[in-house]
Amino acid sequence: MADKTQARRTPLSRDRVLRAAVALADDVGIDSLSMRTLAQELGVVPMALYKHVSNKEELLGGMVDVIVGEIGSPEPAVDWKSAVRQRILAARRALLRHSWASRVIESRATPTPTVMAYMDSMIGMFLAGGLSVDLTHHVMHALGSRIFGFSQELFDAPRDLDPQRPALGEMTTRYPHIMQIASANHDRHSVVGSGCDDQFEFEFALDLLLDGFERLWRLGWSSTGHRADRL
Known part of the structure; x- marks a missing residue:
């Protein structure tokens, strides 16, 4: 008391x-x-x-600022790819401590100065690593909400499906490939979808993106040349 x-x-x-x-x-x-x-x-x-x-809108924006403030910095003297990976996974750890945070971040129409500063620092990490402004522009689009530690998932499957339920049998007949993928899961407590390992799926996609960014960087890729190739 x-x-x-x-x-x-x-x-x-x-x-x-x-x-x-x-x-x-x-x-x-x-x-x-x-x-x-x-x-x-x-x-x-x-x-x-x-x-x-x-008002409550300002309150929610300030709450997002608190969460962003919990995101740690990468280890010093690491390459840009490792630094970005560490920063994004730190953001994910911050969001996992606050299960509501991703919904609030998505709902913000205008980012606060704190969020803008975080985004600016993320862009700076790519530029400092030698990526061009052009490539970094597209990198940020590809990463999307992943820079804040979450991603929008394709599947939102129901949990604890009973193979004996008629509805499940009907789905297997109508959508055999979806159900084949759904049966290959392994984590019953996932928030991604029934059985998916959230952390593994997040890091799997993040690593694919980072590997792709690195490859384009080494090739000297530019969107101007790519657009010209399509004409």
Whole structure:
């Protein structure tokens, strides 16, 4: 009780509000987070929060900033490919600590300065490694949300499918190749799809992309020449 009382006596700050919001979303889920529930958690009236965040949209943007701030830097003196891989996997570890974060990042129409700075640093890692501005432009498009540690998945299969269910038998008949792929899974607790190993699939795709980027870099690839070849 003393700790709770002391916390409520601690003056509010923007940082304290945002970190409390992140902790609350971790506990109750992002859908249950509101200015009112956050105020209750902090032991203040809701209006007190508006001195630090103007509305819930700004609150969510600030929460993303907190998550981005948890992303560690790569080891010094490593090559660009290793540095990028380390940074992206650090971002993934940060997001895995906050299961709601990817949804909020996707929902942001305008990135905050903190997010912009992170994106700028990612681009800088490619440029410092010797990739051209042209190639880096396309690299960032190819990586997409992976720079934040998550990717949009093709399959969202139902879990714990019972092979004896009629619906499953019908799917096997109608979509034999999909079901053949689905039966080759190995992790029942995956968030990607029933049976997929999330971390393995993420790193598999990331490594394919990085290997491809490196190959294009060594070939001196440019989008101008590629477009000309298609004409």
